[in-house]
Amino acid sequence: MTLTQLEIFAVVAARKGFTLAAAQLKISQSGVSHAIRALEQELGVALFERQQGQIELSDIGSRLLPRAQAMLGLAETLRQEAHDARGMKQGTLRIGSFGPTASVRLLPAILAAYRQAYPGIEVHVDEGPDRQVLHWLQERRIDVGFVVLPEEQFDSYPLLEDQMVALLPADHALAQLASVTLKQLCLDPFVLTEAGSAEIVSRLFLAARLQPRVRYRTSQLLSTLEMVGRGDGVSIVAQSSLPLPTSLAYVQRPLDPPVKRRVGLAVVDERIISPATRAFIELARSLPRNAAD
Incomplete structure (x- = not known):
């Protein structure tokens, strides 16, 4: 073998x-x-x-595939430990990223600093929904992934905290309120975006024993913003995922009660991560908030 x-x-x-x-x-x-x-x-x-x-x-x-992936991961760690002894001039880092929060707000600044510090490390980035990143981690297809915390099955490192907000057409009656309840959002057609925080949104309604009128499911946040801006429905998204400046066609309102969200990095087992992965995590955690946010 x-x-x-x-x-x-x-x-x-x-x-x-x-x-x-x-x-x-x-x-x-x-x-x-x-x-x-x-x-x-x-x-x-x-x-x-x-x-x-x-x-x-x-x-x-x-049953054998996870074992094989674990062995391959350990072999890559071994290679990179050797590279580290030579100043980490070579190696590979595989990153999983999801949605605008990770791919637009966090990752670019971290990657820019990482490339400057470790120009010899080859970096691969896979992008997908948040639950896909979790699957990639389990399969060991990636070394480190951006995830919504908490994730008890992995070792994780918080990077950012924001809140979930209601997204409403600018001329919607609820737009006049300072905050919006989940029950109020059940009265209109709902646009569920699966680009980043679909699991959080689904759990929110389930915990409140409410059922939104999901009429549209989108794979991209941009589609959600356009639908809400046209007045096709309402939605819930993470505040940090919204583009700046925001469109005049829609508004955001805090949820009542407020719902916080934390985003961070996760690895399968921090005890066996490669030097390239460890360096990425340490650099990401060291960046000032305004540089990584």
Whole structure:
């Protein structure tokens, strides 16, 4: 069993195909097939089920994948520990980011400082919904991810605190109020954005035993802003995700009672993170609020 075989196993599982995995790894498809076949023979189990040209992880493959990803993560940490001894002139850092709060407000300033401090570290950034970042962490597809806190399953580091706000058309009756309750937001069509804080919004209504009239689900905050600005509905978003300056077509109002939100960085296990990951976290935490906010 080799690290190369484990890497191929992880990539095939992620891409759900030998052809896509071969393209990502820049090797031949026959090379991918040979590596998987050799690994299966050595382990004595079938890692994938092949049906009608498609492949899926077998039951045992699903159980072994996190182990393989953990071993690959430890191998990368080992390599970067060696790089660190030489001044951390080389290495790779994989970051997961979600929504405007992380990708627009926090990440650019942190990355600018990181590149200046560690120009030899190759940085990869994957962007997706907040729950996708959690999934990437669990799969060890990324080394560190921006998450909404708390997240008890990971080691985490707070970076920013803001609040959830009601988003209303500028001419809406509720826009005249100083704050808005969840119950009042249930009277209009609701726009649920899944770009950043969909889980928080859903939990808020569930805890209050209320059911919003979700008429639209958007994958981008910009779509939510446009719909609310047109008067198609109301929404709840994180205050720090809103662009500056805000549009005259919509207004934001605090929730009553207020709902705070914390955003930070998370890793699977801080005891085994790579030097490049640790340096990123330490730099992110050291930046002044006005530089990272």
